[in-house]
Amino acid sequence: MDNIKRTSDLNSKILYLSKGVFVSELSYFSSLYPDIAKKYFNEVAIETIAQGMVLFIPNNTKIDRFINLKEIVENFSDTEKRLFVIVGSFACVKIYNFIENLEKFIHSIDFFVEEGASVSFIGCYLDFDESKIITHDLNIFLIEKNCKVDCKIFCIVDGVQNIVFRTKQQHLSGDSHSNLILNCIAFENSHFEYEGKIFIDKNCSKVEAYQNNKNIILENNVVVNSMPILEILSNDVLCKHSTATGQIDKDSLFYLQTRGLSEKEANILLLENVFDFLINSFDNKKIKDTVLRRVKEKIRKIL
Amino acid sequence: MQNPDYVFKSDRGLNKKIVCEISAKKNEPGWMTDFRLNALEIFESMPMPNFGPNLSWLNTNDIHFYVKPIEGLKNSWEDVPDKIKKTFEALGVPQAEQKFLAGVGAQYESEMIYKSLQKKWEKEGVVFVDSTEGLKKYPDIFKKYFASVVPPNDNKFAALNSAVWSGGNFVIIPKGVKIDMPLQAYFRIDSSSFGQFERTLIIVEEGGSLEYVEGCSAQVYKQNSLHSAVVEIIALKGSKIRYTTIQNWSDNVCNLVTKRALARENATVEWIDGNFGSKITMKYPSIILKGEKSKGQIISIAVAAKDQHQDTGGKIIHLAPNTSSNFVSKSISKNGGRSSFRGLLKVEAGAVNVNAKMQCDALILDDLSRSDTYPKVQVKEKNVDVGHEASVSKISDEQLFYIQSRGLNEEMARAMIVNGFIDSFVKEIPMEYAVEINRLISASMEGSIG
Numbered sequence: 001m002d003n004i005k006r007t008s009d010l011n012s013k014i015l016y017l018s019k020g021v022f023v024s025e026l027s028y029f030s031s032l033y034p035d036i037a038k039k040y041f042n043e044v045a046i047e048t049i050a051q052g053m054v055l056f057i058p059n060n061t062k063i064d065r066f067i068n069l070k071e072i073v074e075n076f077s078d079t080e081k082r083l084f085v086i087v088g089s090f091a092c093v094k095i096y097n098f099i100e101n102l103e104k105f106i107h108s109i110d111f112f113v114e115e116g117a118s119v120s121f122i123g124c125y126l127d128f129d130e131s132k133i134i135t136h137d138l139n140i141f142l143i144e145k146n147c148k149v150d151c152k153i154f155c156i157v158d159g160v161q162n163i164v165f166r167t168k169q170q171h172l173s174g175d176s177h178s179n180l181i182l183n184c185i186a187f188e189n190s191h192f193e194y195e196g197k198i199f200i201d202k203n204c205s206k207v208e209a210y211q212n213n214k215n216i217i218l219e220n221n222v223v224v225n226s227m228p229i230l231e232i233l234s235n236d237v238l239c240k241h242s243t244a245t246g247q248i249d250k251d252s253l254f255y256l257q258t259r260g261l262s263e264k265e266a267n268i269l270l271l272e273n274v275f276d277f278l279i280n281s282f283d284n285k286k287i288k289d290t291v292l293r294r295v296k297e298k299i300r301k302i303l
Numbered sequence: 304m305q306n307p308d309y310v311f312k313s314d315r316g317l318n319k320k321i322v323c324e325i326s327a328k329k330n331e332p333g334w335m336t337d338f339r340l341n342a343l344e345i346f347e348s349m350p351m352p353n354f355g356p357n358l359s360w361l362n363t364n365d366i367h368f369y370v371k372p373i374e375g376l377k378n379s380w381e382d383v384p385d386k387i388k389k390t391f392e393a394l395g396v397p398q399a400e401q402k403f404l405a406g407v408g409a410q411y412e413s414e415m416i417y418k419s420l421q422k423k424w425e426k427e428g429v430v431f432v433d434s435t436e437g438l439k440k441y442p443d444i445f446k447k448y449f450a451s452v453v454p455p456n457d458n459k460f461a462a463l464n465s466a467v468w469s470g471g472n473f474v475i476i477p478k479g480v481k482i483d484m485p486l487q488a489y490f491r492i493d494s495s496s497f498g499q500f501e502r503t504l505i506i507v508e509e510g511g512s513l514e515y516v517e518g519c520s521a522q523v524y525k526q527n528s529l530h531s532a533v534v535e536i537i538a539l540k541g542s543k544i545r546y547t548t549i550q551n552w553s554d555n556v557c558n559l560v561t562k563r564a565l566a567r568e569n570a571t572v573e574w575i576d577g578n579f580g581s582k583i584t585m586k587y588p589s590i591i592l593k594g595e596k597s598k599g600q601i602i603s604i605a606v607a608a609k610d611q612h613q614d615t616g617g618k619i620i621h622l623a624p625n626t627s628s629n630f631v632s633k634s635i636s637k638n639g640g641r642s643s644f645r646g647l648l649k650v651e652a653g654a655v656n657v658n659a660k661m662q663c664d665a666l667i668l669d670d671l672s673r674s675d676t677y678p679k680v681q682v683k684e685k686n687v688d689v690g691h692e693a694s695v696s697k698i699s700d701e702q703l704f705y706i707q708s709r710g711l712n713e714e715m716a717r718a719m720i721v722n723g724f725i726d727s728f729v730k731e732i733p734m735e736y737a738v739e740i741n742r743l744i745s746a747s748m749e750g751s752i753g
Binding site: 202203205215217218219220221222223224225226227228229230231232233234235236237238239240241242243244245246247 | 665670672673674676681682686687689690692695697
């Protein structure tokens with residue numbers, strides 16, 4: 001990740017990353033950039049979501065390395081659980097959110113993507129609080145033309161966890177592209193609910209939007225609800241979603257067992273394959289190895 | 304075509320007096336009158352649906368809830384009054400009856416006015432009567448199954464139907480009887496500001512088989528009419544039923560229908576559902592797979608044109624092990640129409656080895672139209688294979704160009720592509736209807752180049 005530099009005189013209200021990228025509290029951001037704040041948040045909204053943070057990527061900024069949201073959040077108070085990511089025109093950013101500790105958990109992320117900008121987001125959610133329902137929102141606003149967003153999300157839910165995951169891909173301009181993949185492994189007694197919406201506004205032609213959700217149920221007393229929604233108000237678009245829920249493929253399991261693996265080892269190998277789509281997106285070997293190791297540890301621990 | 308004089312027409316609005324009046328005119332037993340009054344209370348206490356089209360404009364005080372066109376049910380078209388007979392002849396119902404149907408029931412306004420069943424099937428013990436007659440002639444079996452699949456508190460409009468139901472068919476296919484030709488029911492509305500509330504109850508006994516076809520249409524008026532039917536199907540062990548609907552109401556009709564089937568062990572239920580007309584349609588035919596190895600299939604199509612909102616779809620609920628289902632939906636939105644798909648696939652705990660698929664494809668033909676997809680997949684069992692996929696697109700320019708390069712004009716090319724798009728629906732319905740559907744689609748595509 002690019003170096004994080006805290007400015008002492010601003011009393012933790014702002015955190016500068018490289019190339020002019022910074023994170024600040026929403027209220028402070030709106031005083032710094034009133035015009036931009038006005039564009040995305042009306043006055044009432046700023047008051048009601050005063051606890052939010054803004055990650056601002058200026059126009060034409062290209063950040064090659066992944067920004068780890070966990071490290072950013074650790075620099076702000078515990079109460080700030082909502083993040084707004086403003087991606088300026090022709091900017092390019094890669095962000096990942098690796099959740100192992102709920103104390104620093106962002107419940108809601110909103111992306112505002114401007115003309116020609118590109119966003120790659122990877123979310124890996126391994127540890128949720130067992131005692132209550134956790135809701136996580138990911139809202140993507142493709143505001144101007146020629147922008148592109150790619151999201152890959154992986155969840156493991158187990159124990160008596162109750163997770164509600166909501167995503168929205170809102171295409172408000174033509175010639176925009178979004179793709180979202182969410183895979184989940186649900187262990188015993190867990191409850192996972194996914195609601196994913198693709199919205200394409202009027203007069204937004206040449207839009208492509210995709211959404212794919214796969215859920216693996218491993219044990220009994222699991223509830224998995226999936227609600228992929230399409231609301232399409234333009235005709236010159238291509239929009240697809242799919243969802244599949246089931247168990248580990250029995251033929252593959254049998255095949256691996258015939259090659260000498262125990263049932264548990266075969267299960268682990270096949271489950272690791274479920275998050276392969278996400279791992280291959282990391283171009284940084286260190287991050288890739290860390291995520292891979294932790295996911296494997298989590299699966300082995302549960303099994 | 305002018306309306307005939309009616310034998311009886313209730314005042315506008317809905318209250319206990321009208322409900323009791325309907326029950327009294329049908330000489331119903333006390334339990335049915337009580338059932339109706341209870342349903343009226345439920346209707347009045349339930350809010351309007353909090354999803355789908357806006358129904359707040361629907362004013363029950365403006366509607367005539369019961370219109371009796373003639374005295375008694377006729378078994379010959381010769382006995383049906385000329386004006387009504389000509390209406391059904393224009394719709395091709397008597398002609399179809401002679402050519403390829405095992406039996407026909409025709410409902411005009413609130414009552415069935417004509418019914419016939421081939422002697423061959425009467426001898427086999429097939430019961431095909433209107434629901435009022437069914438209640439009188441077969442009181443025990445009617446009471447046993449009536450409202451067992453769709454209770455009045457299921458939804459607001461099921462409650463309304465339960466309170467004021469009139470007409471519809473009562474069908475029993477005896478054990479082992481397989482009818483090789485379809486039975487048809489046709490529903491017609493010619494009154495304005497009128498509500499049609501037929502109630503159909505079909506019981507297919509062990510090993511029986513039935514194909515049931517339902518058609519509907521209405522005359523165009525400025526005032527809105529309401530059609531709120533309930534269809535209940537009980538498919539017993541090893542039976543098979545296919546229920547086909549071709550809905551072509553005029554665009555002043557609000558169509559709010561509840562259709563549900565219960566499938567026992569090894570039974571197969573299929574809903575083939577075509578929605579072409581109406582101002583608003585809210586219809587989600589459902590299948591409850593309660594018996595082991597039962598199967599369900601829903602194939603639906605909706606065409607939403609100007610000022611139409613087709614809110615359609617279906618529900619399949621797997622309660623038993625080794626059950627399977629397939630759900631295919633196609634929708635077309637044009638000239639500012641809106642089509643919304645609502646689907647539910649639910650697998651309850653204990654229903655192991657379930658295989659369920661839901662697919663929804665939508666075509667949007669212009670920039671004024673809209674298409675929505677609201678599926679739900681709920682799984683409480685690990686040993687299952689459940690999937691859903693949906694796509695929304697326009698007619699591809701490449702397909703259009705290719706067909707035009709073979710000498711067809713753009714309008715014909717578009718009609719051909721749309722007919723291909725709905726092919727999975729058309730090939731499931733009887734040939735005579737399939738030809739009509741293709742004509743209907745081609746006609747509706749005229750002038751749709753925008």
